[in-house]
Amino acid sequence: MTDTAPSIPPLLPAGTPGIPVTLVAKAGWPATEAGLEASQRTYAAATGFTAKAGQLALLPAADGSLARVLFGLGATDEAGHDRLSAGKLPGLLPPGAYALAQVAGDAAAKAALAWLLGAYRFSRYRSAGPEQPRLVAPDGVDAGEVGRIAAAVALGRDLVNTPANDLGPAEIEAAARALAGRHGATVSVIAGAELERDFPLVHAVGAASTRQPRLIDLNWGPEDAPRVTLVGKGVAFDTGGLDIKPSAGMLLMKKDMGGAAAALAAADMAMGAGLRLRLRLLIPAVENAISGEAFRPGDVIRSRAGLTVEIGNTDAEGRLILADALALADAEAPDLLIDFATLTGAARTALGPDLPAYFTEDDALAAAFEAAGRAAIDPVWRLPLHAPYASLLASKVADLNNVSGGPFAGAITAALFLRRFAPNTKRHVHVDLYGWNPSTKPGRPEGGEVQSARLVYALLKERYPA
Incomplete structure (x- = not known):
């Protein structure tokens, strides 16, 4: 999983000489313009710079070298303002060292993070590209x-972007072990046939693949600290099983482990910051393949929690593996339980690819979750756990079906299914994310994305400070 160069070039040390970069809001442009040298004002006017969002002006010195950069932020008071707009700069500037000017505090930290997120490149399978511009750490x-x-985000993005021929359940385990090694955490793994007794749903989903399914269990932090458990859906590739997807539906299925990547990234941030918590990270890692060992529509499988599940659709496999992992997490009733999953197309239909859906019964936790999302520029949107829809999961032969069998409320019924397996944990958040940027936006290059990982870190940092 290692590249010849880091996926995100790190910040240069504070104090390193750099070409000044001024981030200019539209309302602040007259004052900034007045402070320029006369020749630079003339050049900016000649190139039509007015601080529109994403607009760039490279101001020359008398000798023709680059003296200063102006970057437009547009109308920062408008609802549509992109707070990660500085993440566009690494793709616009020539190689060299740059330093943010006339910005400080939280704004400087946000701009530096946006720059790093926008500098991400997945180059494992390509020759080295041109040298990238580097940012000096702001004072x-x-x-x-x-x-x-930024490094944790890069870790998660790299995992999502890696194709399934090079990233299966064993490689997800290797990533978890590498993370544990960096932070002094412990990892235990149950794999293959050993899953059948205690994690029968994980075993059933992964049984058809030649690559053994597994349950990865990472633990970190003092035993007497508040318990926080993160659960990530780790489907390395999803064919849909015997309810096979059409070819178009499989094109992005390497990203079906995006929940595991987001959980790993959030755990990396939390451990790296030394937060005061007892962290547990659970990843059921499987490949949903097709063979004579594949589970079938109509099968009834007894889950770890004891509930029997009728398989209405083998392409709704993510909630099955999460159910067993959530039951394990719920047994110790953690102070906070968060699961991440690329779970339903219904959530994407409702909210689009940029806005993960989340579900919780705790209104206070929901308020804190959304506040953390705003602070981290990692937005989410709450959907309801509408209890009457649970009847849509009824089965005539088992405790419940894994799908509703109808076209309505797919994200909600999936969340209600999962909630059945964590009844003892009161503070539980389920995040239904897309895990992919369909096109490049500032700070969000096209490709894999660990949506909600930075949000969760911000929430944990607020609740369990080091």
């Missing part, structure tokens, strides 16, 4: 914190 900003967040 007064915790460069270590910004760098850790």
Whole structure:
């Protein structure tokens, strides 16, 4: 999983000489313009710079070298303002060292993080590209914190972007073990036939693949600290099983382990910051393949929790493996339980690819979750756990079916299914994410994305400070 170069070039040390970059809001442009040298004002006017969002002006010195950069932020008071807009700069600027000017505090930290997130490149399978511009760590900003967040995001993005021929359940385990090694955590794994007794749903989903399914269990932190458990859906590739997907539906199924990647990234941030918590990370890692060992529509499987599940559709496999993992997590009733999953197309239909859906019964937790999302520029949107829809999961032969069998409320019924397997945990959040940027936006290059990982870290940092 290692590249010849880091996926995100780190910040240069504070104080390193760099070409100044001024981030200019539209309302602040007159004052910034007035402070320019006369020749630079003339050049900016000649190139039509007015601080529109994403607009760039490279101001020359008298000798023709690059003296200063102006980057437009547009109308920062408008609802549609992109707070990660500085993440566009690494793709616009020539190689060299750059330093943010006239920005400080939280704004500087956000801009530095946006730059790093926008500098991400997945180059494992390509020759080295051109040298990238580098950003000097802004004075007064915790460069270590910004760098850790960016590196954790890069870890998760790399995992999602890696094709399934090079990333199966064993490689997800290897990533978890590498993470544990960096932070002094412990990892235990149950794999293959050994899953059948205690994690029968994980075993059933992964049984058809030649690559053994497994339940990865990472633990970190003092035993007497508040318990926080993260659960990530780790389907390395999803054919749909015997209810096979059409070819178009399989094109992005390497990203079906995006929940595991987001959980790993959030865990990396939390451990790196030394938060005061007892962290547990559970990843059921499987490949949903087709063979004579495949589970079938109509099968009834007894889950770890004891509930029997009728298989209405083998392509609704993610909730099955999560059910066993949630039952394990619920047994110790953690203070906070968060699961991440690329679970339903219904959530994407409702909210689009950029806005993960989340579900919780705890209104106070929901408010804190959304506040953390705003602070981290990692937005989510709450959907209801509408209890009457649970009847849509009824089965005539088992305790419940894994699908509703109808076209309505697919994200909600999936969340209600999962909630059945964590009844003892009161503070539980289920995140239904897409895990992919369909096109490049500032700070969000096209490809794999660990949506909600930065949000969860912000929430944990607020609740369980180091």
